[in-house]
Amino acid sequence: MTQIPTAEAEPAAQNVTIPESHPRTEGGAKYHRILVIMNPVSGQHNPDETTRLIETRAARAGVTVEVRRTEGEGDAERWARGAAEEGFDVVLTAGGDGTVVEAITGLIRSGNKIPLAQLPSGTASQIALALTISPQLDEALELLFEAPSKVVELDVGYLPQHDRYFALITGAGFDARVIEESPRELKRRFGFMAYVMVGVKELFRLKRRSITLELDGKTKRVRGHTAMIVNIGRIDKANISIGPDIWHHDGVLDIIVLGAEGLRENLALAWRLLRREYRGSRHLRYYQARQRVRITARPPLPTQIDGDPLGETPLEVEIVPKGVRVLVPEAYDPTTPPEAPIKALA
């Protein structure tokens, strides 16, 4: 994977080792103008404290920082899209996956001139955690300053019908119902547990139906209640990976079809996922596509995109390999998925 240099070279201070990918100033800054896109209502973070943390650290490094608070949908995308034009050399999100994906969309639409850094301040913050960014905000912030870091390219998915991008998962069925039923109030009160509680309740409402998958033009009919198109398959807060071989740097979309009904089947499925036993169940099937996926269901299923309700099936997705540039810890290796790959799929 190519590493992309990220900031203009500064004159090196004597006796300071400057990593090739990140020229720095003496104050430890790798970037000089940081645009912070903060969602003040995401997760359980305190926006005033997060702002103080960022501004204090930036002042110490002599770096210009502008913190903007979103007021609703669209702000993060618009600000990220205009950030390079406005002279910023990095966008830092302080929010959850919804905020990150909006910023990713804005950066892609601006031609990816600058990278994205993240402070995981959302309920799940799966994108940041999958890139091994620390959940401790001060540690995550240091990637812009003293901590060893680099920029890598992350695959994303694109939904042409909706003209929207995603980084984690877009899906139809169970995941969409959980998102629909997890209001902001519940997430603020219980954090990630909100999704778990709603998930357990929704498990019992699931009914199998006929699902049609079109994978790079080939049609498959399956029975299930959920079909997910996955880019990032790790749910760090639940310590599970929802499938084998799912890797957000491989240019491949992974499709998972779930069909377990009732307590017994669902417990058996959860146990499998926890033990990473992905093969051999008719209620858990995996497929892959390199270009395009289309999902239809009879009767239709509700859909979601990276944690936002979307509408109903059909769901159509294209992959955008290496779609966006993101800041990660230096030790992060985009060429090696964290688990040994399991090749034989259902």
Ligand SMILES: Nc1ncnc2c1ncn2[C@@H]1O[C@H](COP(=O)(O)OP(=O)(O)OP(=O)(O)O)[C@@H](O)[C@H]1O
């Ligand atoms: N000031 C605001 N008031 C209410 N909603 C907001 C505000 N700013 C942004 N939003 C909405 O917040 C949603 C994104 O939330 P985000 O994903 O950042 O946090 P989260 O849901 O707590 O975390 P995660 O997605 O990681 O579980 C978007 O739907 C966006 O429109």
